Amino acid sequence: MNFWILQSLNGLSYGMLLFLLAAGLSLSFGLMNIVNLAHGSYFLVGAYVGLTVMERTGNFMAAVVVGAISVGILGLLMQRLLLRRLTDHLAQVLLTIGFLFILGDLSLVIWGGVPQIIPKPPLFEGPIRIMESVFPSYRLLVIGVGIVVAIFLWWLQDRTAMGANVRAAVDDEEMAGSTGINVALLMTVVFGLGAAMAALGGVVGGAFLTIFPGQDMDVLLLALVVVIIGGLGSLKGAFVAALLVGLLDNFGKALFPELALFTIFAPMAIILAIRPTGLFGRA
Amino acid sequence: MDKRIGVIGSIVLMIALLVSCGPGATPAPTPTKAPVAAPTAAPKAAEATPTAAPAAKPTTAPASQPTPAAKAPTTPIKIGILTTLTGVFAAPGADLRDGFLLYLAEKGNKLAGREVQVIVEDDEVKPDVGLTKAKKLVERDGVNLVLGVISSGVALSAGPYLAQNKKVFLITNAGADDLTQKAANPYIFRNSFANSTGGMVAADWGYKQKGWRTAVILGSDYAAGWEWTGGFARVFTDLGGKIIQELYPPLGNPDPAPFVSQLQKADVTYVFQAGADALSFVPAYAQYGVKARPQPLIGNYGITDLSILPKQGEAALGVLQGGPFAEGLDTPANKALTKAFKDKYNRDATIFTEPAYTAGRMIEKALEAVKGNIEDTDAFVKALETVEIPDAPRGAVKFDKLHNIVSPFYVSEVQRVGGQVNNMAIATYPNTTQFFKWTPEEWLKMTPLSEMKGKWVK
Structure with a gap:
């Protein structure tokens, strides 16, 4: 019993982190048709920036905010100056994979190759007792952050004018443009938001997953799996899929550690076979 | 939508391959099937030349120095450092490299009276790349000795090649038990540890x-x-x-x-x-x-x-x-190493530094025994087998019969x-x-x- 509760909490907290990471990727894929492989770099660079801010100020909130905003701006610029000009998938893949390598190597030069970890806020440093088991309070915080962000995004998409504009632009870009919506600007903003969220995930995750060269590639893979399972462009899909992958990964490792990758990829293959558009994707 | 799924599906596959080829899974390839040509782009293969090589070599040895044994050539000794400078183990790899370079610098880039030229190669923690780089060090650079190696996978693939070519291979990290047990070889030494x-x-x-x-x-x-x-x-x-x-x-x-x-x-x-x-x-x-x-x-x-x-x-x-x-560790040699390393590189020496640093001393001692003539490999191997350092940073060290460290x-x-x-x-x-x-x-x-x-x- 104890085992199942603890491992579920582990999986949920990991899944929430995956949601922060993958939500932006899903949006840019589904809404803007952009294949962005540099998304993993946003996570990594955000984590490193957060680390530097944390070391300078000792303030975790500042680390989160600066990390997310700086990478958000990086995303805005990338979309505005480069990605927007490319409509061909192959060109996008080549360009963004180039960025993946460049940002990865730049991080190695700036922050070195030694693995790093962001100090946790002192309030969430210790363990918490849940019935007879012990669980890190920080991971509960991660679950909380994930839920708050999910609600915020849902509100943004479903309850605001901006969200309505985005949905209109997705359904018919030209028609939306002719009604006076500045589609280009909208896309840039959404793209930047996605990058900022990945960076937020980087800072939050950097405090318990560590940060190291090559992590950009690892998390990109997970984000792509989440997006494929959840369906392109669906926030609800990204949320459900992220929790699913988090739980699968955790229970997979706990029960069959030798099949660590299999427990993620097998469900992905099955879902693709049954529902090629993902759980919540539209055909 | 279907088409896009196809695109990302293939990307996922590609990245999965990339990731699984990383250091996470590095099966030792069969040493026989190494690529013949060097890889087209050897990324970041840092070529470390001696820091302060004299501008012009004196044509005759100064009278005060004893002339080296008649047979020892006066050309520099070439030592290859095979280490990891990219990816997950980039930091340990740099600590290893700098440990050896620190010892050389302390000796004015000379061991047993002969100048030393160091060539550093990055194995990327990949056994096949490591083997290619070992071949490059031997065949193109003509090194007399190869040392280093963070990963056992790399050591297990480069080792047999180096031994076949009668090059001394001094492992300063890779710990796989096999290297000095089942795969023990007269030309392979290890001064770090068995796992x-x-x-x-x-x-x-x-x-x-x-x-x-x-x-x-x-x-x-x-x-x-x-x-x-x-x-x-x-x-x-x-x-x-x-x-x-x-x-x-x-x-x-x-x-x-x-x-x-x-x-x-x-x-x-x-x-x-x-x-x-x-x-x-x-x-x-x-x-x-x-x-x-x-x-x-x-x-x-x-x-x-x-x-x-x-x-x-x-x-x-x-x-x-x-x-x-x-x-x-509270030994005089360790305190000196810790301080010298920090002074020179502005970071802490780590567990990867000490064996590489001590390798310098061991090589020097063996070289002195053969009067600098590293070209006589068998004599050099014999000399290295009997090297004992009583006061290395970690204490007294020597090799056992299978060439693993006793420390x-x-x-x-x-x-x-x-x-x-x-x-x-x-x-x-x-x-x-x-x-x-x-x-x-x-x-x-x-x-x-x-x-x-x-x-x-x-």
């Missing part, structure tokens, strides 16, 4: 000094993890202790949660974790309340190595290790000393060999530890 020894020392000390009788073992799921934890389990069970749980997280598993949260109650937890895995494991061990049970944590000496220890915070205090070295081993503990955390030795096992309390014959008859995974819990 299993650190675990054996930890078990012996804990059983006898701490009265531990039950243990949980947890090791990264690859050869090093099996051998370190296997060494612990073999000695622990041999003494009468009991292993009650074995866990093997994949290598490169930054989230230890699924494993830490199911650790059973025992007298002690023995782990092998390295790099980023170790960095997150030690805090998680405290945050999941295992440390406070109390259940002491003892592991390989990399779980709290000095490059990650300050970041592990309070959770690391009291963590124990068994290994051939501890950064806080003191330590049990150390993370302590706060003068405001700084460090690994401080609390017990010493002098003159420890890779066979520990067994004879070489007895040891080699036992099942290799890399095949014992999953068989310790009775």
Whole structure:
């Protein structure tokens, strides 16, 4: 019993982190048709920036905010100056994979190759007792952050004018443009938001997953799996899929550690076979 | 939509391949099928030339210096450093390289009267790349000796090639037991450690000094993890202790949660974790309340190595290790090395520095014995076999018959000393060999530890 509760909490907290990471990727894929492989770099660079801010100020909130905003701006610029000009998938893949390598190597030069970890806020440093088991309070915080962000995004998409504009632009870009919506600007903003969220995930995750060269590639893979399972462009899909992958990964490792990758990829293959558009994707 | 799924599907596949080809899974390839041509782009293969080579060489040796043996050529000795400079092990790889370069710099780039030219190659932690780079060092650069190597996978693929070509290969990190046991070779030396020894020392000390009788073992799921934890389990069970749980997280598993949260109650937890895995494991061990049970944590000496220890915070205090070295070791040579390294490179020397630094001394001593004539490989090998350094940073070191190091081993503990955390030795096992309390014959008859995974819990 104890085992199942603890491992579920582990999986949920990991899944929430995956949601922060993958939500932006899903949006840019589904809404803007952009294949962005540099998304993993946003996570990594955000984590490193957060680390530097944390070391300078000792303030975790500042680390989160600066990390997310700086990478958000990086995303805005990338979309505005480069990605927007490319409509061909192959060109996008080549360009963004180039960025993946460049940002990865730049991080190695700036922050070195030694693995790093962001100090946790002192309030969430210790363990918490849940019935007879012990669980890190920080991971509960991660679950909380994930839920708050999910609600915020849902509100943004479903309850605001901006969200309505985005949905209109997705359904018919030209028609939306002719009604006076500045589609280009909208896309840039959404793209930047996605990058900022990945960076937020980087800072939050950097405090318990560590940060190291090559992590950009690892998390990109997970984000792509989440997006494929959840369906392109669906926030609800990204949320459900992220929790699913988090739980699968955790229970997979706990029960069959030798099949660590299999427990993620097998469900992905099955879902693709049954529902090629993902759980919540539209055909 | 379907088309797009296809696009990302193939991308996922590509990245999965990229990731799985990384250091996480590095099977040793068959050494015979190495690519003939050097890779088209050798990324970041740093060519380290001597820092202060004299502008012009004097045409005649100064009268005050004894002329070297008649046969020894006056050309520079070429030494290849095969190490890792990109990817997960970039930092340890640089510590290894700089350890050797520091020794050379202290000697004015001369060993036994001959100038030394160093060529550094990056193996990218990939056995096939390592082999290609070893070939490049031998065939293009004409090195006399190759040293270094972080990863056992690389050592196992480059070793046979170097030995075939009669080049001395001095391993200063890679710990796979096989390298100086089943795959032992006259031309292969190792001055770091064999994986299993650190675990054996930890078990012996804990059983006898701490009265531990039950243990949980947890090791990264690859050869090093099996051998370190296997060494612990073999000695622990041999003494009468009991292993009650074995866990093997994949290598490169930054989230230890699924494993830490199911650790059973025992007298002690023995782990092998390295790099980023170790960095997150030690805090998680405290945050999941295992440390406070109390259940002491003892592991390989990399779980709290000095490059990650300050970041592990309070959770690391009291963590124990068994290994051939501890950064806080109180020997004059270690203090000198620690200071010189910090002065020159502005960072702390780590466990990867000492063997590379000591390699410099060992090579120099062997060179002196053959009067600088490294070209006579067989004489040089004989000289290296008999080298003894009584006062290396880690203590007295020499080679055993299979060319593995015989050195003191330590049990150390993370302590706060003068405001700084460090690994401080609390017990010493002098003159420890890779066979520990067994004879070489007895040891080699036992099942290799890399095949014992999953068989310790009775």
